[in-house]
Amino acid sequence: MTLTAQDLLFYILGGLSLASALGVLLMTNPIYSALCLALTMVSLAGLYASMQAWFVAGVQLIVYAGAVMVLFVMVLMLFDLKSEVKAFSRGAVAGFMKLVAVGLMTGAFLAAIYNSADTLLGTSLAANVDGTASTKALAQMLFGKYVFAFEAMGVLLLIIAIGAVALSRIEGGTHADE
Amino acid sequence: MNHALGISSYLIVAPMLALLAASLVPVMLKVFSGNREPHPFVTTTYGFIAVATALGLAITFLGGSKFGFHNALVSDGLSLWASVIVLVSGGFSIFMMHDHVETQTKLFSEKVFLLLGSLIGMLIVVLSNDLIVTFLGIETMSLCLYVLIAMSRETILSKEAAFKYFILGSFASAIFLYGIALIYGTAGTTQFPGLMEQVGPLLESRNHLFLIGIVFVVLGFAFKVSVFPFHFWTPDVYQGAPTPVTAFMATAVKAATFVAILRLFQSTGYQHSLPLKEVISWLAALTMLVGNAAAIMQANFKRMLAYSSVAHSGYLMVGVVAAGFGDSQGVASAAGIVVLFYLLAYSIMTLGSFAFVALLEKSVGQALQVDDVRGLARSHPVLAGCMAIVLFSLAGVPPLLGFFGKFGLFSLAIEQNFYWLAIWGVLNSVISVYYYLRPIVLMYMQGEDSSANAPLIEMNKHIMTRFTLFGSAVLIIIMGMFSSPILAALKAAILGRS
Amino acid sequence: MPMSNLVDVGLSHYLALSAALFAIGMLGVLMRRNVIVMMMSIELMLNAVNLTFVAFSRFRDNMDGQAMVFFVMTVAAAEAAVGLALAVTIFKRFREVNIRYFEHLKG
Amino acid sequence: MAQMPLLSLIVFMPLIFAALMALMPGDRGVRPMALVASLLQFGVSLLLFKYYDAATPALQLVEQHSWIPEFGISYFIGVDGISFWLILLTTFLLPVVVLGSWNAIDKKVKAFHVALFALQTAMLGSFVAMDLVLFYVFFELSLVPMYFIVGIWGGARRVYATMKFFIYTMAGSVLMLLAIIYLMFAARDTEGLGYFTANVLELYKLKLPFTADGLMSPQALLFFAFSAAFAIKVPMFPVHTWLPDAHVEAPTPGSVVLAGVMLKMGTYGFVRFVIPMFPEAAEHFGWIFLFLGAVGIVYGALVAMVQPDIKKLVAYSSVSHMGYVMLGIFAMNTYGMTGALYQMLNHGISTGALFLLVGMIYERTHSREIEKYGGLAKVLPIYTIIFFIVTLSSIAVPMTNGFVGEFLILLGSFQASQLMGAIAVTGVIFGAVYMLWMFKRVFFGEKGELVSDEKHPLHDLSAREILVMAPLIVLVFWMGLVPNHFLSYSKSSIDHLMQNKDAYQLGVLTMEDATKRVAATIEMETVTAKATTTEAGVAR
Amino acid sequence: MKPELIFSVLLLAPLVGFLFNGLRWQSKNYMLAGAVATGAAAVSFAMSVVAVSRLFGEGAPTSIEANFYNWAAMDLLSIDVSFVIDRISALMVLVVTGVGTLIHLFSVGYMSHDERPSKYFAYLNLFLFNMLLLILGDNLLMMFVGWEGVGLCSYLLIGFWFSDKEKAAAGMKAFVTNRIGDAGFLLGIFVIFGLFGSLNFAEIISKLGAFSVETGWTGPITLACLFLFIGATGKSAQVPLYVWLPDAMAGPTPVSALIHAATMVTAGVYMIVRLSPLFMLAPNAMAVVATIGAVTALMAAVIGLAQHDIKKVLAYSTVSQLGYMFLACGVGAFGAAMFHLVTHAFFKALMFLGSGSVIHGMHEEQDIRKMGGLKKYMPITHATFFIGWIAIIGIPPFAGFFSKDEILWFAFASERGSHWYWLAGLIGAATTAFYMTRLMALTFWGKSRFDAHKVHPHEAGPSMLIPLVVLAVLSAIGGFMGIPHVIGEILPGHPGNWLEHWLKGSIAAVPMTEAMKHATTMEWILMGISVSIAGLSAVTAFSFYVLDPSRPAKFVSLFPRLHRFVENKLMVDEFYGAQIIQPLVNASRALWAFVDVNIIDKATFVVGDIVRGVGSTARTLQTGNLQQYALYIALGAVAVLFYVLK
Secondary structure, rough: OOOOOHHHHHHHHHHHHHHHHHHHHHHHHHHHHHHHHHHHHHHHHHHHHHHOOHHHHHHHHHHHHHHHHHHHHHHHHHOOOOOOOOOOOOHHHHHHHHHHHHHHHHHHHHHHHOOOHHHHOOOOOOOOOOOHHHHHHHHHHOOOOOOOHHHHHHHHHHHHHHHHHHHHHHHHHHOOOO | OOOOHHHHHHHHHHHHHHHHHHHHHHHHHHHHHHOOOOOHHHHHHHHHHHHHOOOHHHHOOOOEEEEEEEOOEEEHHHHHHHHHHHHHHHHHHHHHHHOOOOOOOOOHHHHHHHHHHHHHHHHEEEEEEEHHHHHHHHHHHHHHHHHHHOOOOOHHHHHHHHHHHHHHHHHHHHHHHHHHHHHHHOOOOOHHHHHHHHHHHHHOOOOHHHHHHHHHHHHHHHHHOOOOOOHHHHHHHHHHOOHHHHHHHHHHHHHHHHHHHHHHHHOHHHHHHHHHHHHHHHHHHHHHHHHHHHHHOEEEEHHHHHHHHHHHHHHHHHHHHHHHHHHOOOOHHHHHHHHHHHHHHHHHHHHHHHHHHHHHHOOOOOOOOOHOOOOHHOOOOOHHOOOOOOHHHHOOOOOHHHHHHHHHHHHHHHHOHHHHHHHHHHHHHHHHHEEEHHHHHHHHHHHOHHHHHOOOOOOOOOOHHHHHHHHHHHHHHHHHOOOOHHHHHHHHHHHHOO | OOOHHHOOOOOOHHHHHHHHHHHHHHHHHHHEEEEEHHHHHHHHHHHHHHHHHHHHHHOOOOOHHHHHHHHHHHHHHHHHHHHHHHHHHHHHHHOOOOHHHOOOOOO | OOOOOOHHHHHHHHHHHHHHHHHOOOOOOHHHHHHHHHHHHHHHHOOOOOOOOOOOOEEEEEEEEEEEHHHHHEEEEEEEEHOOOOOOOOHHHHEEEEEHHHOOOOOOOOHHHHHHHHHHHHHHHHHHHHHHHHHHHHHHHHHHHHHHHHHHHHOOOOOHHHHHHHHHHHHHHHHHHHHHHHHHHHHHHHHOOOOOOEEEHHHOOOOOOOOOOOOHHHHHHHHHHHHHHHHHHOOOOOOOOOHHHHHHHHHHHHHHHHHHHHHHHHHHHHHHHHHHHHHHHHHHHHHHHHHHHHHHHHHHHHHHHHHHHHHHHHHHHHHHHHHHHHHHHOOOHHHHHHHHHHHHHHHHHHHHHHHHHHHHHHHHOOOOEEHHOOHHHHHHHHHHHHHHHHHHHHOOOOOOOHHHHHHHHHHHHHOOOOHHHHHHHHHHHHHHHHHHHHHHHHHHOOOOOOOOOOOOOOOOOHHOOOOOOHHHHHHHHHHHHHHHHHHHHHHHHHHHEEEEOOOOOOOOEHHHHHHHHHHHHHHHHHHHHHHHHHHHHHHH | OOHHHHHHHHHHHHHHHHHHHHHHOOOOOHHHHHHHHHHHHHHHHHHHHHHHOOOOOOOOOOOOOEEEEEEEEEOEEEEEEEEEEEEEHHHHHHHHHHHHHHHHHHHHHHHHOOOOOHHHHHHHHHHHHHHHHHHHEEEEHHHHHHHHHHHHHHHHHOOOOOOHHHHHHHHHHHHHHHHHHHHHHHHHHHHHHHOOOOOEEHHHHHHHHHHEEEOOOOOOHHHHHHHHHHHHHHHHOOOOOHHHHHHHHEEEEEHHHHHHHHHHHHHHHHHHHHHHHHHHOOOOHHHHHHHHHHHHHHHHHHHHHHOOOOHHHHHHHHHHHHHHHHHHHHOOOOHHHHHHHHHHHHHHHHHHHHHHHHHHHHHOOOOOHHOEEEEEEEHHHHHHHHHHHHHHOOOOOOHHHHHHHHHHHHHHEOOOOHHHHHHHHHHHHHHHHHHHHHHHHHHHHHOOOOOOOOOOOOOOOOOHHHHHHHHHHHHHHHHHHOOHHHHHHHHHOOOOOOHHHHHOEOOOOOEEOOOHHOOOHHHHHHHHHHHHHHOOOOOOOOHHHHOOOOHHHHHHOOOOHHHHHHOOHHHHHHHHHHHHHHHHHHHHHHEEEHHHHHHHHHHHHHHHHHHHHHHHHHHHHHOHHHHHHHHHHHHHHHHHHHHHHH
């Protein structure tokens, strides 16, 4: 088997995302963490794109790497936090157990993926899809099969909007009524 | 693809629409009146009308195994009765919010709005026929609750509670979502009917990814209904949240989520995974034990009730085990009946007990200790009597409602040959007697000697909360003695009116 | 796993990557003290899930996955909004975002 | 009259009175009303003599309505020879208790009587219930009023005692609940009744599998589940420790009802449910209960002997006496069973009377320490005489009721197992020892600390107290001298049970049948009377 | 008269007397109380005479029966409240009501100064009623009812002066010791019921034909007999349960006469005689009876040698004489036992009443060391007591001679007898003669040892003397109802052994050994030996206590420890106290403190502690640290995953 461009892209973007994710975890300065997260998201957007999920890749870039990350960074700026001395929780036992727990879980995952590889590899890779077509199909799905979920999401956003505003107006909130 | 929706789709969502429409009214009023908070009673009335309308619509239109929105929603007996439970506890919670010092603030209309929003989320959960829709419902419900908790007048504990709940909730949501992703990847669908057909083959072929997916989804649900070891947030959040909101969380959230769990376990395919059955049985058993044992050690009344609600989740999990792993025909329906009946009973009892707590909390952020009720029977015989009934019912003393709830659950367990679970369950209910009776001891049997001249305990004059407590006591007796019509209705609704 | 599989990128690779990202996110929640970073870690976990969805969608030739990603993103944004609003409120009150300061409720 | 729900009336009348009392404005007037009410319910229960047919073992005055059909629960009550006297004992003791507690309860009088009357309904209900779940409901419900009676009106350690009482009893009974549920499903599965039911008469027909060596066979497990519940209630050694605590702390009326009636619910359960439903297991594992019964007799007596507190002594004597009952039941023959049923009544009367007497002296001196008494016989002669008579009944001297029960039980148990019979017979000796020793220390000898207290001279029994004791004393001798008056009402039922214990079934007679029978008897009598007159006329 | 009426009057008269006196128990009118009580007893006696007279004559029935009502009936068991007077109970009923009437009469005088005479007479009548139940009941259960009833009355009367702790304790001791016997009796009843399915005497005996003589120890009949005998040892104060009887002397003296000498204590003998056909089938049981009887006869006589309380001496004498009766039963001489029972009732009642008269006259003094020379103060008492003395030591032709000698003869000659039994009886007789003479001497003869200024001994009034005289006459002539054949043959008119004739057919009897059947010479020789030994013994005692009062002390100083041992009643009470009662009490305390509190309660608490442990662990885990909670979630997820995927 030869290394196709797609494979290469996977390794580059995958490696980038992993590295930046580790950066999120390890950077003691929250701002750097935020930036690493943004990088992760961008590289994930690239991966989406390499899987011809154009629309999703776009949304990822705009909503996530754009809006959400900006929000995070803004809040961080608001708090004006410097690099933290105590970035990580203490406790050797607890820390060890956390690592072990997550490690074991990941191990279980990887084993499961390996075990189920046969069935999964059996699924054929679809041919390249036209970006417009796929987006159109997605749209049809959103307004067809998933129309309720879509509407519910709308309601969710509405409620959250009002809720977030209300939250800001409580005592101690950013817009508290004095 | 036919995008046209039948009329039935709209009928199914009618209760939600009613809730949404009515909930916006107070907020709109406030906006258009120059940010002047309407009188709380007005807001409460709107909230009550919203709930009542939704309830009416739910009773009218739900049930009978209808699908809507391209099978995204299902309206059957489960959803009908779960909606009723959720809406009723929502209504009582609004009453209690009206009275309670921590919730009745200048932002009361927003709070009612959020509570109604949370109710919408719950309705979505109970009506959902698709895991991703369930996820959306759960998120709607939870996000509203986070905000609602944080909006308490109390400034330290409620914020901490809200934040803990938020972080842990999101964490659990992520896991839950991962589970959905794996299920989607392996089963190819997230809609329950299709999924249930796949469960058997996938488990039989020991598809590990699917198994992980199921486990993660169950784990996400388990978090919401506070099953050990995913229950740790419960006491903290229940304590920190304003009591009316706690009551709402303890009842409605649990009811909605358990219905979702039941939908997940509607397949006989789970028979193929013995370990899954064992592990869920273990979780149920441990949840009962930990909930009851920890409740014994509590001095704080709300924490005690929180642990008690953990224990009740353990009992309910027995129903889930029976539903998923029982081997007889129609066991899922039977489980639906007894679990819903238990949820109904549990909700009524829990509302009553939290109403009692609310009545005794006089100031913001007061930590009501169990010992504070000492000698209450002397000053408030009627309320103490109501609370005693509630507590006896929680302990499972016949012929109160709680007893028949347990009776149903354990019957199911025995019918499906889960003997050890049933024995463990009843033994745990004996442990629970100890802490349920403690307030009764304090109310009735102590505080006589020292407080002959001491001032009587004062209780809040809150009419609506009193009504809640009193109503729950009356319902416990009446529905206990005459549970037959309710059970018949449940049976008819869930087995289909044939 | 034979070497060829390593090279021949397939579904397992994407799944493994997402699992790794998910694990890192979990570790972030478990170990970082800054609440904002914890929230970011949760976002990371959600992103890992999204990757899974997209991968499955791609390899099963099933667009449903992408629709779900769409919902997840929206929910994630909502969560972030609520979370940050909460964080701001708390910060105003406590002047602190270290999770260790929020241990009043226990026992 | 044909449709009069007599049993329901008997069962629920106290509850109605309780509700009426609860509605009264204050504590005044509660006592007289309670007395009238209790007499009234006793009077109504006497109607049983008219409608109950002693000749048939069938379940009589049956009322059957569906209650919660979804769970297979029905409202099904009836009376037969096994429950007949227990019902009357219960209704009989209520006026005694009400009158006996006239001064003993000095606070929350209304609440007390409400609890007492509610308890009455629960106890009566458990004696008539013929649906297992209904029985369970009443069985458990009876805990609640008693919990309050001990907890509110009890002594210094009342909370400990009442919690212990509640939790012990409940711990036993929950396993029975599971067993009940299992039986309900078994009835559906094996017999093909088509619905699941807790109707005891249907459950009697079940043939549960039993393997002789197998502890794990369903019948054995169910047997033990039921037995656990009832053994704790009885209470049988070694699960008896809640009883002394509860008795010592309980107020006098509470002790009387607890000893007089509530303990009988356990032994009644054995007779009514355990033996007919699990005959093979009862036969096979009966020796355990024989043994524990015999040990309990001796153990209770020995421990009673060294008690410093009179009430605790009486409490342990209950353990001993209930040991006799258990022994009689598991002798599994007519003698033992008859004796056991008789001993239940005896114990209700004599131990009830003892608790009343202890309460009376406690009201005067506020102490129950044996050491502080002495020489009471000189000061309180009437009290002494009554106490002595009750003591005789308690130690089973012939011509008192106690003897009949003990004799039959020992006879039966000796036929069942010579060794156990022999062990149990020593209880006769120890019984005399602890009672007479106590009697000697309290009543004879020099006047003790409390008795010779010049400042508080003791008064002999008042007319009210004598009135309380009189019916009990009359019964002591009546039952001792003419046991057949009492035995004849339960004879056919016991015979029926003992002859068919492997395939026990009960017929059913309703109130309508009873009315018809009564009418027929009257007609017969008139006809006979007419015939006699005619004959006499002819003769003349 | 119908039998029902006879029995009703016979039984109800004392009951009515009891109720009459019992309901006015605080009255101090001793005359009224005594009159009613004595009258009631007399009515009973009259009725007994009427009833018994029906048994005489040609074609007379062997028994009169009356059935009142069914007491209880189930399965095989059917117990009637029914009574029978046959030839055995006829003797007994006459003795009980006759002697009873006399003692009632005596009590009128004796109790005249008591505070609560009504109560006393009520108890006495109640006793009579119960005793009649015991005697007349036609089944074992009725007998048991009376058996316990008399025990109860005995308890009440011993503890009559209950303010004295000792006396109350004596009552309790009597009751409890009797209860031990009663437990045995009950077991006996159960075994018999198991064997015969009936408790009716007549039925039991009629069914005996199906059984053969048992040789072993564990046969049912042997077992039944042994159990019944335990009952008898309790009631009739035999080794090892005799200890209550000496203490029972705490009661009023007439009570001792009636209950603890003449009637109640003989109930055991009566019971064995009634069931003699049953005992005949159990030779081993009979051997036990005889051995215990002989041992008791000897042991009690020995203890009696060194007692100082006039009533205690008589009490031990009673125990000893009862031993003779059991010896007789054991060797198969049931008739002789009955004979001795009757004569003993006469002379022992006489002596007790005499001692009562002495005590009454001496102002409640009971210590014989403080008496002496009372002969001149109380001539009639002395005279009657003297007759009793001769009777008991067995000087012909007084009552005791005939009965005791018959026992000794049977002990020697019966098939189930033995020379050893005879020897024991002989030594017992000698000892009896010694201590009885000692009693006589110390009380009535010799010098007065009391302070004549303080104590003024006086003769009793007529109500007390009449019974004494009547009983003295009976003691003198009572023996003639059972003249042995050897003597009868040489007497004019050849009087036969009337008693033997009367009882023949009603009771079983063991035949003589072949060698002894016609050994009249042997019988004469033995008779001579026993009379001369008793006489010798009496003369020795006379020389000790009358001729040279310092001699006993000198003699005793030779073996002081032995003397003290005997004086302290062989330390039996102390032995029981230290080896049985105290350990039992200690064990009970241990059971209470250890089993109840430390094992059973602790066990339940341990369950509670475990639950609490779980609860506090759960609380410790609940640190409030959010990341800990997340860790628990992760750990839980891992655990579940690994369990599911394993």
